[in-house]
Amino acid sequence: MAEMHGGENLLFLTDEQLRQGIEAMFFAYRGFTADPDRILATMAYGRAHHRAIHFIARSPGTTVNNLLAILGVTKQSLNRVLRTLIEDGLVESRVGTTDKRERHLTLTDAGAALERKLSDAQRARMRAAYRAAGPQAVAGFRQVLEAMMEPELRRRYHAIRESDT
Amino acid sequence: MAEMHGGENLLFLTDEQLRQGIEAMFFAYRGFTADPDRILATMAYGRAHHRAIHFIARSPGTTVNNLLAILGVTKQSLNRVLRTLIEDGLVESRVGTTDKRERHLTLTDAGAALERKLSDAQRARMRAAYRAAGPQAVAGFRQVLEAMMEPELRRRYHAIRESDT
DNA sequence: CTTGGAATGTCAACAAAGCTGACTTAATAT
DNA sequence: ATATTAAGTCAGCTTTGTTGACATTCCAAG
Structure with a gap:
């Protein structure tokens, strides 16, 4: 996956964008x-x-x-x-x-x-949301969520995934 | 449960993937x-x-x-x-x-x-997560969250955004 | 073998934040 | 005039979290 934020397009980091993300998180939960x-x-x-x-x-x-x-x-x-x-x-x-x-x-x-x-x-709801958004969006969704976790919980999150295969 | 349609990659819709999304949502919140x-x-x-x-x-x-x-x-x-x-x-x-x-x-x-x-x-946490994940991931994040909302709340979510500009 | 500490469980008391139901007051709409 | 709506209040209940104190069981170190 190409990480192409070369320093110019940081519009997604404005306070307004962050605020919308916060509200999206609240409503989605x-x-x-x-x-x-x-x-x-x-x-x-x-x-x-x-x-x-x-x-x-x-x-x-x-x-x-x-x-x-x-x-x-x-x-x-x-x-x-x-x-x-x-x-x-x-x-x-x-x-x-x-x-x-x-x-x-x-x-x-x-x-x-x-x-x-x-x-x-x-x-069922998750599947509907995933399907509506598409695989690429899902990958981004997962990336952001992971980055948002407290380190300790991120560790445990991964531990569960691994112990499951 | 095996979803194999020619060409379409629906791996992101397996129960296991959905489960991981659910847990990611829980930990991230x-x-x-x-x-x-x-x-x-x-x-x-x-x-x-x-x-x-x-x-x-x-x-x-x-x-x-x-x-x-x-x-x-x-x-x-x-x-x-x-x-x-x-x-x-x-x-x-x-x-x-x-x-x-x-x-x-x-x-x-x-x-x-x-x-x-x-x-x-x-x-601050949101910004750190956004920065770590990159703009493309953020777009996907927002898309999935929106698709996950109850219709009534999605409407209100948009209403707030519009009344704000 | 004794003892200290860890893991578990229990009791009691309390707080935050949700709920239902019944009711009042004031103002608007029909 | 009357009905409805917006807001607020009182009382009582539930769920889910919190501290603090204490007992039990067991492992491990001295």
């Missing part, structure tokens, strides 16, 4: 969460449950500590969410084999079913 | 709000105050109703935020001239100062 939110509202769950379910699905057997770092909340906050998911039989918590202090989290069949339902809804 | 959040944490304000301040700055004299539609919250929720901002002398609420039921909202000098402080922090 609302769309991003709208579909799963609608599904979750019909049950006793919220966005926090969705996030936990998503990342457990993504990295089956992950530990509570790892999930904590990814989600960026306190253990008390995560624990409340996790407890209801375990009680409801969507998530299973198994004591670690090598380190028995750790709890390894996996989705049950019911959990995986909910994950799929939420994920399908969210992906 | 955290970075997006991190800097203003840090500033707000030092005062008695939160993200809701930031949003109100931002859009009042963006459309000075806007009505409560308009703000409500943009932010997508209930009037009770917005009112709580607005009340503290008015009490603290950051926002001014003036009765409408043509329609006296309406309240027109503007930032005071103190409000504008805080807005600038928050905005500068957020724009």
Whole structure:
């Protein structure tokens, strides 16, 4: 990909352009969460449950500590969410084999079913947006998002991608 | 799920690619709000105050109703935020001239100062991300975000842009 | 083997920011 | 005149985050 900002065309860096980017981010995030939110509202769950379910699905057997770092909340906050998911039989918590202090989290069949339902809804919107914008735009989208992450989270973002292949 | 059409490269629409986009969006949004959040944490304000301040700055004299539609919250929720901002002398609420039921909202000098402080922090990160990714990527970023918005909000997103030039 | 520290979990209390529902006031529109 | 709209308020509830204190379990270092 040709990076052709030779110093002349920096129009995309004006305060006005940046402001529009900020607003686009705000409005788009609302769309991003709208579909799963609608599904979750019909049950006793919220966005926090969705996030936990998503990342457990993504990295089956992950530990509570790892999930904590990814989600960026306190253990008390995560624990409340996790407890209801375990009680409801969507998530299973198994004591670690090598380190028995750790709890390894996996989705049950019911959990995986909910994950799929939420994920399908969210992906459908993403797919529509990607299709409308085209592959080149998608590449740029991903580049900017990555550059916007905090370094620590960017590291984790890549770690998930790699552990997944 | 195998989408193989002669010539068309639709690799960017695989479930795995969409999943990565979803996670990128999640992690990036955290970075997006991190800097203003840090500033707000030092005062008695939160993200809701930031949003109100931002859009009042963006459309000075806007009505409560308009703000409500943009932010997508209930009037009770917005009112709580607005009340503290008015009490603290950051926002001014003036009765409408043509329609006296309406309240027109503007930032005071103190409000504008805080807005600038928050905005500068957020724009700095945006600028860094834009610069790192380049103009072409930024164009794609904007395209995908726009395609992701709910139609109603996309309309409002454009309305703000136009009223601003 | 004992002990210190790490990982996990729990209890309690609280705050921010959203929600619904009911209601008032004032002003505009029909 | 009456109905509707804009704004604001009160009360109560939910979700999701926060601290702080404390117990349990287990690994590892002395």
